[in-house]
Amino acid sequence: MKAESGAPLRADARRNRDQIIAAAKTIFVEQGPDAPMEDIARAAAVGVGTLYRRFPDRETLIREVARDNFARVLTEARAALAEEPTAWDALVRFLRFSQELRLSVQLAMLSPQAEAAIACDPLTGEFRRALLGELETVVKNAQAEGALRPDVGAGDVALVFTLLLRQLPNKLDNIESAAERVMGLMLDGLRAQPGSELPGRVLTGEDLLP
Structure with a gap:
């Protein structure tokens, strides 16, 4: 450090x-x-x-909180790829731990000051690029295994997951339980199985970068 x-x-x-x-x-x-x-x-x-x-100042603290969140998720993503027996297991572990990013996403949504501090930080940008690179790898590996539907890319997975990171209604009795339920629905939708044809083109990680 x-x-x-x-x-x-x-x-x-x-x-x-x-x-x-x-x-x-x-x-x-x-x-x-x-x-x-x-x-x-x-x-x-x-x-x-x-x-x-x-x-x-506040911007520095917000930026460091975001950096810490991204660094933790990146470390876990690499560990998942190295340690899990299948790419699908690695993807599930990656996405579940990535809920650590919820705070950074919500800070950016709630405060223009926080959004600017995070968006303009080169190191956070490097973490984001590295994370999308790891996600590209695990998505392609899971598709090669036949576990992940073939008509999605890392960008699709990241966008769907970002929706889960947004603020959930405070009136819910158990927000964490609700998030886990939505995560389960999302993972089921990503599995390689008969389903509806997706409109548009496959989104890659590069599509989400500036």
């Missing part, structure tokens, strides 16, 4: 950074991207001065 300057962080600085990012994720979910920075510092058990030394 390195600071913005590229220099390695000391153990205590790295611990403070990790605590602040974890607290920010929780507070952003509860209060939204405009939550007071003081609340985040309190939840992280650090002083406000410590928070601002690590993250001088």
